[in-house]
Amino acid sequence: MCAIAGLLFKHDLSRNFNMTTGEALTEILDATLHRGPDSAGWALYKEPLKKDNLIRMRFLLTAKELTQIQKQEDVEAESKVEREIKKIRKQLESLNVTVIDEAVIGCTLSVHASYKGDILHLTRSFEKEMLPISIGESLDIIKDVGHPRELARKYSINNFNGSHGIAHIRLATESGVRPDTAHPFWACGFSDIATVHNGQITNYWIMRRRLERKGMAFQTHNDTELIAVYLAYQMSVGADLEDALKASLDDLDGTFSYLVATKDSIGYAKDKLAAKPMVKYENDEMIVISSEEVGINRLFPGKALETNEPAPLSYGFWRRNLHQIKDKKGDA
Amino acid sequence: MSATIEPSTSVIDLSVMPIKTANEVIRGYGAAHQDIEIINPDAKHYIAVGLINPVNVSIHGSAGYFCGGLSDGPYIEVKNNVSWGVGDNMLSGTIVVGGNAGAIAGEALRGGNIVIKGNMGSRAGQVMKKGTLCCVGNSSFMAGYMMYGGRIIILGNSGEKVGENMASGEIYVGGTIQSLGSDAVVVEPSDSDLKSIDEFLRNFGISFNGKFQKVVCDGKDLTYGKPEPNLKRIPFTKFSGTNSSWWNEKVQEDIRVKSQIGRYRVRGYGTSRHVPNFNDIAFKQDISFDLNAPVNNSKVEMRTFIGSRNGGKALDLSMPLLIAPMSLGALSPKVKVALGIASTLSGICENTGEGGMYSIERAEARQLIAQCLSGRLGWNIHDMRRSDALELYISQGAKPGLGGQLMAAKLTKEIAEMRGIPHGMDLRSPSRHPDILGGDDLIMKVLELREAVGWRLPVSLKLGGGRTRDDIKIAYKDGIDFVELDGLQGGTGAGSSEVIEYVGIPTISALMEAIDGLDEIDAGGKLPIVLMGGIQSGVDAAKSIALGATAVGIGTSMLIAAGCTGCMQCSSGKCPVGLTTQTPELVDRFDIDREAINMHLYLESFRWQLAAITSALGHSKVHELSKDDLVALTPEAAALTRLPYKPEYKEFSNKNRGKKLSNSSDSMADSSKDSETGSANFPKSSRDIIRRMSRTAADDIQSQYHILDRALQSRDNPFLPDRPAHLDDVVFLSAALTRLVIDPYREDCSTKTKITRQVEITQIKRANQSFSASPAVEIEQPFLFTGFDTAPAHIKRALARAVATCGCGYVGRLPLVDKNEIKSGRKSVWFQLVMAEDTPSVEADALIYMTNSNDMTGSICADKNGICKEVNLQNPKRLHSNQLLGLCADSKTLPTVLPHALNKGFDILLIDTTSGITKPWVELKSNFDLTVIRDAIFRLRSMNMEEEICLINFGGLRSGTDVAKSLALNCNAAIFGVAMAIALGGTVNGNTIEFLTDSNQSLDEESLYNAAVNWIKGSAQEAAIIARCAGKTNVHNLEPEDMRAISIATSEALGLSLTSGAVKRQRF
Known part of the structure; x- marks a missing residue:
């Protein structure tokens, strides 16, 4: 119940396109705002923090979220937030993560840290106690309750001008309206992988229990998180993204169009009824995806665009600096 | 954006005027028969919706959803593209789109013409009834989906499933047809068809020199085959409430009707x-009315x-x-x-x-x-x-x-x-x-x-x-x-x-x-x-x-x-x-x-x-x-x-x-x-x-x-304390808004069933890797049958053929017929129930060992003399590499049998809710203990081993819906006994089933075979219809969360929530 958005610049050459990546994603969301006014979110792929191989981490601050909901700014709430941040710092320290830089924005804590070990291992050791929103060399997920333009200001989204990103606005269906149930979802434990989704997974509980038995953890009751966790699981047993997308067509039931982004690519998968809309547009320098053409048209006012939509039971992905872009069919 | 505007027309600039106002203005101009120019549309939605005057509207750019929808009579020209649903439900008029159209172009079209110069999105002309939808470029998948009439002309190629489930109308494709939809067929267009198309294209200045293929409805799915028989009314007291019997008159009637018509009812x-x-x-108050002092209703x-x-x-x-x-x-x-x-x-x-x-x-x-x-x-x-x-x-x-x-x-x-x-x-x-x-x-x-x-x-x-x-x-x-x-x-x-x-x-x-x-x-x-x-x-x-x-x-x-x-x-x-x-x-x-x-x-x-x-x-x-x-x-x-x-x-x-x-x-x-x-x-x-x-x-x-x-006056409580948990008191939650329903009457829903130890997430095969395949038996429906070991030979033969035809299986101490006797090409699936005195057969697809619920000494399988064949069960042996091994458990034996089955690597747990599956027609004399299904699942869950053994349940199943409930409770297949006996013409007489054996009176084998096939088909449709209502394209994706109980006893026995209750969910 939502709108999805995706934008990928194919190469690093100078661009003719005159919006920043962040601005463009925000505008697509705003143009399709009627589809989901509850919450919004972005998965932005920023320049890797070259120095010392730092990683980006973002955590949800539940105490901060609470003050946001209750619109309170009392001292007690502030001290709760402070305690929560301290707890995160302590936990990270105990796991040999060295925090270089940190900042509180909205109801999240953004951390730049140096860490030499395995991200999956790291995530598994703290995911029961902390709420990681994203971890990666490039990935930064920002999501919150509210309208995209207003949140873009709050989180300075429009300054982002990186290579690619995906974004989402949500009309809540079966799980609550909170920052943590907003999309995108990080494929928990897998560096730089994020998912947004429009539709409903109708075998949610069967798949969730299957994945939990495999040791995968869930933080919410949101079915998009299931997609992220599913992809993460497949990759944890050695599948590549393309294989995982294809397998998801067999394993997930219901109607869905979802996007997944990695360090250098954006992929999609669409169910056998192809009921949930998704329109794509491509030119020499970029690929744009929106739930409605009106979203893409925002980026190219007054232009007639050659757009198309993926076929039922299909998946595909675009990789930066590669020109092969092809829809592939799942097994009927 | 600049546009050449005729001086006599009225101009609406959508970059400054909201669409709500714009549509009022458009209707105003329309009433005055004045032509309209729209500039800066930028894919805005609802342009010229509800216009009922024959005026010209020029849209200088792209339009969004439902352009010209719910209209009658206008001439609309869109210079560039349109999004979803152009000309939705138009009665008459013309819409010409210079660029591409999004999905469902011309949906529910009721007349007039829509011409798309570029390509057309999916499901174009869905449920259209009249008029012409023409696409000069290519059309995406499912053009003409469920159309009832009218004409679609596609000059380019058409995507998958063109004409899917169309009831009438014509689709002409000038390019290639990727694939035809169900109940659609390609025929040769007639001369008058082509002449009419030619005229249409000339009117719109479109030239085309190719050859058309014509797609029409094949008519195989427009009507139900056999009608349902006229039936006498059965009073509800005989089939519902605390006192009605499980195999009541209505249940039996339902089984018999399905065995005649071969479909859902x-x-x-x-x-x-x-x-x-x-x-x-x-x-809360006793409302007593006093005739002498009537209440004054007029004041309320x-x-x-x-x-x-x-x-x-x-x-x-x-x-x-x-x-x-x-x-x-x-x-x-x-x-x-x-x-x-x-x-x-x-x-x-x-x-x-x-x-x-x-x-x-x-x-x-x-x-x-x-x-x-x-x-x-x-x-x-x-x-x-x-x-x-x-x-x-x-x-x-x-x-x-x-x-x-x-x-x-x-x-x-x-x-x-x-x-x-x-x-x-x-x-x-x-x-x-x-x-x-x-x-x-x-x-x-x-x-x-x-x-x-x-x-x-x-x-x-x-x-x-x-x-x-x-x-x-x-x-x-x-x-x-x-x-x-x-x-x-x-x-x-x-x-x-x-x-x-x-x-x-x-x-x-x-x-x-x-x-x-x-x-x-x-x-x-x-x-x-x-x-x-x-x-x-x-x-x-x-x-x-x-x-x-x-x-x-x-x-x-x-x-x-x-x-x-x-x-x-x-x-x-x-x-x-x-x-x-x-x-x-x-x-x-x-x-x-x-x-x-x-x-x-x-x-x-x-x-x-x-x-x-x-x-x-x-x-x-x-x-x-x-x-x-x-x-x-x-x-x-x-x-x-x-x-x-x-x-x-x-x-x-x-x-x-x-x-x-x-x-x-x-x-x-x-x-x-x-x-x-x-x-x-x-x-x-x-x-x-x-x-x-x-x-x-x-x-x-x-x-x-x-x-x-x-x-x-209130009624007597139909759910008295002595009404046990009952499958009738379980209902399904349908998909509606938050989830999407899968059309229960037409869209695909798989009933294929794999009986194997473990259900797995799809494993991705890579070149230098191989999986060791565990034994598995695949059947077409999640249905197994039991209880016919001593039935008359012609009944067994008919059932054996039906089971093979429909891709089901038989569960019994003996096979239905000798393997060589089966005429049908399909292999017949047989799960052998092995009692203490039986010899496991190499012919069986599965060996399911019986357990003795009276013997709680810890031994798993004992014969009537108390001699335990524990050796077999301690080291269960497959007689061929793909033979499945199973154990049977009821509520008493479950606590011992389940851990043993898991430890020893059994593939199947047969959950018996009766007093013993091997007893003849036990479902007639037994109550059904549904708690054993719940306990099996909960125990497996608590061990983190759900889906590590295949669950098959037996007892009291009467219809495809009952199987859908079993599957939703996480069983993989279900076993029918008495229900199939009734379908095969058996009469319930006290605690047994009687088949007519006199050759003059009994049905011939062919009729019995048809009855069994019909009933299986009807029941399989029922299970799939329920699954689709719940938004599934596979019956095995039904979940306990799709069900609710309407009685407290059932809620407790099956571990299901009530249809509404005090449980508040997460914070919103």
Whole structure:
């Protein structure tokens, strides 16, 4: 119940396109705002923090979220937030993560840290106690309750001008309206992988229990998180993204169009009824995806665009600096 | 953006003018026949929606959703692209699109021409009925999906499944056809076809030199094959409630009918079983009426306005009551007129139902809601404009997940013409709208409707009870003006009988879920709810309003007031009193004037009751009624509504009433000795009350008091403490708004079943990697059969063939027939039940070892002498590499058997809910202990080993729906015994089944084979229909979370939640 958005610049050459990546994603969301006014979110792929191989981490601050909901700014709430941040710092320290830089924005804590070990291992050791929103060399997920333009200001989204990103606005269906149930979802434990989704997974509980038995953890009751966790699981047993997308067509039931982004690519998968809309547009320098053409048209006012939509039971992905872009069919 | 503008035309700049204003201006210019230029459209939605004048509109750029939708007569030119649904429901006119069109171009087109110069998106021309949709470029998948008529011309290539499920019309493809849809066929176009296309293309200046292929409907799926036999009514007391037997008359009849027709069954009316209802709730005060000092009803404020949440003109109701949507088609034209008259006389509101607006009814009804369904049958801008409110049908309580249904016997030429569909088909409308595929698209459709009528009318939503707690939030957020919420007891003209019985939640639960859902997002009281589904009197209405409804709706009760006898043959068109029929001699039995007055009297008595109760409870306004006025009389009603459980109110009030009644001259209570009706929700007493209401003048206060007294009486609790957990008391939640239903009558749903130890997430194979395949048996349906080891040879042979044909399996100590005897090419699957004295067979696909529930010494398998063959089970051996190994467990042995089975690597756990699967026809003499299924799952879950052993259950399964329930409880397949014996002509005689063996009387083997195949097919369809209602494309994706219990015993025994209850979910 939502709108999805995706934008990928194919190469690093100078661009003719005159919006920043962040601005463009925000505008697509705003143009399709009627589809989901509850919450919004972005998965932005920023320049890797070259120095010392730092990683980006973002955590949800539940105490901060609470003050946001209750619109309170009392001292007690502030001290709760402070305690929560301290707890995160302590936990990270105990796991040999060295925090270089940190900042509180909205109801999240953004951390730049140096860490030499395995991200999956790291995530598994703290995911029961902390709420990681994203971890990666490039990935930064920002999501919150509210309208995209207003949140873009709050989180300075429009300054982002990186290579690619995906974004989402949500009309809540079966799980609550909170920052943590907003999309995108990080494929928990897998560096730089994020998912947004429009539709409903109708075998949610069967798949969730299957994945939990495999040791995968869930933080919410949101079915998009299931997609992220599913992809993460497949990759944890050695599948590549393309294989995982294809397998998801067999394993997930219901109607869905979802996007997944990695360090250098954006992929999609669409169910056998192809009921949930998704329109794509491509030119020499970029690929744009929106739930409605009106979203893409925002980026190219007054232009007639050659757009198309993926076929039922299909998946595909675009990789930066590669020109092969092809829809592939799942097994009927 | 610059554009060349003709000086004489009017210009609208959409970069400065909002679309709402723009459409008003467009309509204004249209009325003055002035041409219009639109600049800076930038894919904005709803441009020129609802335009009904033959004017030229030029759009200089791209248009968004529904450009030119719901129009009649305009000429619209779009320079660039359009998004979804261009020309939606256009009656006449022309739309030319210079660029590409998004999905569902020309959806529900009813006339005129749409030309797309570029490419066209998916599902173009879905449910179109007339006119021409032409695409110069390529068309995406499923062009002509479910089209009923008209012409699609695709000059380029067509994508997959062109003509999917089309009922009529023509599709011409100039390029290649990627694939044909189901029931579509390619034929040679005729000369006149080509001539007409040529003319069309020349008119639009399009040149084409290729060759056309023509796609039309193959006609194999337009009608049901064999009709259902005429049946005598079985009183509900014989099949529902605490005292009915498991294999009752109705169950047996159902099995026999399916073994004849070979498909799922269809009937009308609502659910016939007992469900918790308003009769299980009482008023907190004993409302005693004193004839000498009558309450002053005229002082009670009843007037209700509904629907102005978004500034539309509210419906003005003289009391909080509406008539439920019932179509012309389901009902005869005369009945629709009578409903119109009665609604006007009583100052309430009537509803068109599916299939369009009937002009005579429009003239008679002062207020009329126009209902918009998935097939857009008869839907058009003119009827929208002359209605008083619009209603989008999402689902209905009687059959959530299904669209409208009208059998050919009732689809007359006139009705077919009005709906724009071919005459003579068994109409099964789509279960989803072409353009409402969730809450996100719903808002777009709602806005289109609002634009089309200039935001003048309320827009409501018809919603069947199910995932109501989630769905209602979407309705609120999408700005719906009011919701018509319909519970399980709601009626219908026709629908799958299993969906009518087992999909949806009781009316009281639907209301509670809706109220909870709104409360969770702080919207309590902000979205009016009109509650429907089994409402019978002012008493039910008062209880509904006290629980939180704004108003109620009545359908079946109106028909009973007008003479309905409750024969439940509504779908057949054979209504004996001329209500639900189109056969002229039956229609003539209905007297419009007489029945309009009867319905009016019923409505007035309804009003009187509602006012009297309100007044007696000390209120002066009907909307002052609250939960504080109510108590629950049964544990179920208390659990579902969270009202205080006060059974003493029943005895107290009924005792007083009984005395009063016997003193009076009114002998209604025992007026008729004839048998009960076929529906527990409209029993004889309900019918008597409604009839009395419809024959009693409103000013006959004495009689009104007596009727009300009777209506206030509660019923005996159908869910007595000695009613065990029962599969009948489990219902499914259908997909509606938050989830999307998979069309239960047409879209694919797999029933393929793999019996193997472990269910796995798809494993991705890579080049240098191989998986060791565990033993597995694949069958086409999740059905196994047992109990025929000692049946007559011809029965066994027939069953063996049927099992092989349908891809099922047999479970028994012996194979049905020697393997060599099977004539069919398909391999017959046999799971051997191995008792202590049996020798495991290498022929068996699985060896399932029996356990002895009397022996709790810890040994797993013991023969009657107590000699344990533990060796076998300690080291279970496969006699061939793909042989499965299983153990049987019942509630006593489960704690020992399950861990053993897991430790020793058994593949199958046979869950036996009877007293022993190997005992002959044990299902006849046994109660069914459903807790063993629950315990098996919970134990596995607690060990983190769910799905690490294949669960197969046995005991008391009677239909595909029962198997769907088993699968949803996480079993992989289910075993039928007695049910198949009945299908094969067996007669239940006490504790055994008798097959006729006399060759003169018994059926020949071929007929027995057909009966078995038919029953399997019908039951498999039932399971798949249920799964699709729940939004699944595979029956094995049913989950426990898709089910709810309506009785406390069942809720506990199966570990399922009640249909509504105290559980609050996460924070919102």
